[in-house]
Amino acid sequence: MTTLLYLIPIALFLGGLGLGAFIWSLRSGQYDDLDGAASRILIDDENKPK
């Protein structure tokens, strides 16, 4: 029973962390161009346009 007292908060915290990360990635526009991101990794340009 006592183990639950810290295991459950840890589980919830980790879950919340995942949710937070998802919402953050959503806000920062990481899902706006999924196909483009896959292709951009192949572009090796030094002065890459911002």
Next chain:
Amino acid sequence: MSCCAPTEIVSDLERVERAAPSPEEVRLASRALGDGIRQSDLSVPGIHCGACIQKIESALSKLDGVAAARVNLSTRRVSVRWHEEQVPALVETLDRIGYEAHLFDADADKKDETLAELIRALGISGFAAMNIMLLSVSVWSGAEGATRDLFHWISALIAIPALAFAGRIFFRSAWSALRRGRTNMDVPISLGIILAYGMSLYETIHHAEHAYFDASVTLLFFLLIGRTLDHVMRERAREAVKGLARLAARGAMVLRPDGSRDYLPVEEIEPGMRMLLAAGERVPVDAEVETGTSDLDCSLVSGESAPQPVAPGATLRAGTLNLTGPLAIRALAAAKDSFLAEMVRMMEAAEGGRNIYRRIADRAAALYSPVVHLTAFLTCLGWIAMTGDLHRSITVAIAVLIITCPCALALAVPIVQVVAARRLFENGIMVKDGSAMERLAQIDTIVFDKTGTLTVGTPKLVNAGALAPRTLALAAAMAAHSRHPLSKAIALAGASAPHLALADIRELPGYGVEARAGEDLYRLGRADWAVTDGSVDAQAGTVLSRNGELLARFEFEDRLRDGTTEAVRELGRRGLNLEMLSGDRPAAVASLSATVGIDTFRAGVLPGDKAARMADLAAEGRKALMVGDGLNDAPALIAAHVSMAPATAADVGRNAADFVFLRESLSAVPLALRISKDSGRLIRQNLALAVIYNAIAVPIAILGYVTPLVAAIAMSLSSVLVVANALRLRGARSSRAADPRGTAAKTGRIGPMEPAQ
């Protein structure tokens, strides 16, 4: 097919002849970001891969005044930020490196708020479902006493924000339906979720064994998946349609009385204003020609395929395209009173078949919710009568509501439509919403427009073989200097011929092209202008002359779209009634009807008559598909049961149509019909599956055997089943790729948006 040759891919499609937008138009379509920076959004259908991204971004970044350029490969768009002082030549630059680009309107790029809300709700309900499930599994595995209560309390705490945030999408819709005295699928959903939560909370407070927090939250999660997919499908088609070339003028260069020039948006043009209309521009409002002569392409407006010569005094309708010479025109009406606006009003007046049509899901819901609610109520009464235990009776009744919550039902329809829309997308057809597919599957009549729909709308030289190669080469060399569609047809026919040394080439708008080669004067154009010795009359059409003597005569005919005859034959074989309505001359319509094999036709039809014909068909109880492209078709597109337009259609028509097909071939019509029928069958299967599920689950619930574990398993299983069934529509594709007609095989490799124009 090389990956980065977009021009090659679209070359078989009709290109809309249009001059690059003027700097004023670019400025008008951009939006200010502050600090003297403006952003323009361009739709570039030809973007394909990483190399395209690099090519476009580096080319645009090098332009003067461009602060940043960013390609979005998923939406095939480029957003460019530039300094206000100087408008960069964006479209021209893209054109030079081989990409066709269309300007987006500034307000077209609003963030999709609904999608953002749906995805946030999906994330939150997913998080809640995961954690509550974790706790529930422990309870099912035998957590007892205080531990179980603790787990239930934690579940209740997690579920509250999830329900409040993610559930309100359903609550809102259910509430607005109830307020209007109607019911939809969201009513049983909302009721089921809320009651499941309320009862679980009560049970938790009383240290009871069963709580349904997991059921209410996973339900929400599954339902949101269906809702989000539905939304994404619709938005994607709408976005893609928006990205097509705009065929109405955005503004016009207005000549002020004091001689200054101003580029004004269409809405600000008032009657009496004088405007300059360059070759390649569309007429912004109804106007009269003051000076200049030119030829006008009216095909989008009247359905007439031959260009009209215009001279001072002629009246121009908004939406027609100025082909050959610059004109000074005077506005006769404001934009809101112009031909275009008249069409929009007619469209609003047209009683669309879609208004009467109720979606399968809604019809199912109208039947479903009363039955479910009645069952739950009767169960409650029955248990009270049998046992007299009020608490137990209510618990069982709520369990009935939970188990019948139309999770599979709510997923059954959208998932099939998403898969079907995806298949249509891959074949270059965009569907605006799911109900269009349901309506298409019902049709028994198809009405075609002629110019631009059955035909490409551009003429083709038919007697090229009968002409001397040298003569044709000469004509082609001269024709290359003109934008007139007949000239372009000649230039295309003689494209392979060697060019000749011509001098003093000039185009006389309304007449033709003349050029000198040594001592000789050549003229290509109207017969009565080119031939001066009076040997031919004005009706002779287009000729080539040397020093006033006839050299050759050219005959043209509008080219059919690829696959038109095959498509018409296939549709006829399916027992559909085919009709043709055209605004063109009777002779032209009759000859085309014989060629493609559509026996019923009417020529010289006015826009209002087309819409009236649709209303007549509807009154006869026929369900008609209207396929049309012009402005004059737009009211009929609305009035029809379901409608389809090619990507080359006028903006209004494209927005009015339920389906837009991007490729040239008319085989899109039978294909869309086939996929719609397939998806209709799968939807009915899915609904049957949902009914079978209920037939099994409801008795179990009524007898009081439903525990949270049973509910979780039953609901997940039914959802997985309908999704798996919907995915069979995808599997059907691979077998069709071997289709001897090769429609799927030929077009399958090209992504959905590339050949937009």
